[in-house]
Amino acid sequence: MRTAYKCRAYPTPEQTAVLNRTFGCVRLVWNKTLSERNHRYRAEGVRTSYRQTDAALTGWKRTEELAFLSEVSSVPLQQTLRHQHTAFGNFFAGRARFPRFKSRTGRQSAHYTRSAFRMREGVLTLAKTSTSLRFVWSFGEVDLAALDPTMVVLSRDPDGCWYVTFAIDTTDTTEPAPAEPAGHAIGVDLGLTDLVVTSDGERIANPRHLVRKARNLARYQRRMARCQRGSGNRRKAKAKVARAHRKIRTARQDFLHRTTTALVRSADVIAIEDLPVKNMVRNRRLARAISDAGWGELRRQLDYKCDRAGRTLVVIDRWFPSSKTCSVCGHVLAELALSARHWTCPGCRTRHDRDLNAAKNILAAGRAVTRDAVSGDACGADVRRQGSSLPRSAVKQEPRAVRHSA
Numbered sequence: 001m002r003t004a005y006k007c008r009a010y011p012t013p014e015q016t017a018v019l020n021r022t023f024g025c026v027r028l029v030w031n032k033t034l035s036e037r038n039h040r041y042r043a044e045g046v047r048t049s050y051r052q053t054d055a056a057l058t059g060w061k062r063t064e065e066l067a068f069l070s071e072v073s074s075v076p077l078q079q080t081l082r083h084q085h086t087a088f089g090n091f092f093a094g095r096a097r098f099p100r101f102k103s104r105t106g107r108q109s110a111h112y113t114r115s116a117f118r119m120r121e122g123v124l125t126l127a128k129t130s131t132s133l134r135f136v137w138s139f140g141e142v143d144l145a146a147l148d149p150t151m152v153v154l155s156r157d158p159d160g161c162w163y164v165t166f167a168i169d170t171t172d173t174t175e176p177a178p179a180e181p182a183g184h185a186i187g188v189d190l191g192l193t194d195l196v197v198t199s200d201g202e203r204i205a206n207p208r209h210l211v212r213k214a215r216n217l218a219r220y221q222r223r224m225a226r227c228q229r230g231s232g233n234r235r236k237a238k239a240k241v242a243r244a245h246r247k248i249r250t251a252r253q254d255f256l257h258r259t260t261t262a263l264v265r266s267a268d269v270i271a272i273e274d275l276p277v278k279n280m281v282r283n284r285r286l287a288r289a290i291s292d293a294g295w296g297e298l299r300r301q302l303d304y305k306c307d308r309a310g311r312t313l314v315v316i317d318r319w320f321p322s323s324k325t326c327s328v329c330g331h332v333l334a335e336l337a338l339s340a341r342h343w344t345c346p347g348c349r350t351r352h353d354r355d356l357n358a359a360k361n362i363l364a365a366g367r368a369v370t371r372d373a374v375s376g377d378a379c380g381a382d383v384r385r386q387g388s389s390l391p392r393s394a395v396k397q398e399p400r401a402v403r404h405s406a
Helices: 013-044 050-061 067-071 074-092 214-226 232-266 287-293 295-309 354-375
Strands: 002-009 108-113 117-120 123-126 151-156 162-169 185-190 194-198 203-205 269-273 312-316 342-344 351-353
Touching: 013 050, 013 067, 013 074, 013 108, 013 123, 013 151, 050 067, 050 074, 074 108, 123 151, 185 232, 185 354, 194 232, 194 354, 214 232, 232 295, 269 295, 269 354, 287 295, 295 312, 312 354, 351 354
Parallel strands: 185 269, 269 312
Antiparallel strands: 002 162, 108 151, 117 123, 151 162, 185 194, 194 203, 342 351
């Protein structure tokens, strides 16, 4: 299992110059390799292997025009070729979209393997630099002096902040101990008004970080729009916009970390619905609100935190009618509008809160999956959609109940 620790870095002016030069070379190698890959495939109809890109990089260093590539460490350049080879593999396997060109105004990064850095008693020294890199270690439970990273990633955000990430391969002795049993199971329903509603009745309101900072962000964007392109004032204004986005992003990340940690500590089994976030953000009316809520990030954090703590995360299929099913008698409504936050079951006359009822149904479905997995009746996988109906739009769909005519 691989674990990463990311913290702020504060390079000296000399280190900043070396790293900026490295970022530029990494970006050039990526873009030039991607361009030649595309050109060769269009002209000859054949793919380019990693060995061919490696040979091309060696040839570029021997030319007078690109001889400056030899002035930086060769490890980040080789890692760039490996990452692009992996990106194309993921694209052809259908796991990712086609690789894109890198921009000089976006986030910059360089990957250093063991041969390109030295880590001794918590002091990090990178290749092509004469002094150690200063960074702030904020993980008190981890001994920095005993840290043995397999890779170090230096990155710079568009707002000018520097970060260093230490990737380590954990073993049974270095992995955290499983959490104490809580003797409890919960179902979690995600929403926009209330970000999380649990089957216990607990509600966690959506903080709406982007909405609260929208006025300041719009003001910075207007100032940037008034500046002349390519000028120094526009570059400063753009950095302010990037800082505003960073504050929103970090506030959202902190809130999601606190929320997911509390959920993992409170229950042994957590059942959650598999929401198609990638498709749901195509709805132009809800895209900003869904992205601001961070449903996908919440699901990702629950996944790895449950794995570390020894908890069980059960993912219920997105087509399970959790909102339209009565959690008392099991009656399924034929229709339920999104605006209806409460409804009365026609079978048992129970008054339901839409989100709380959905959380209870998700918990019941999660317990059924866990019970079947233990008894051997199922493999413990997700609850799958029945029938041959296909998705009809980008928003969440729930199957309609079949009506029999008399």
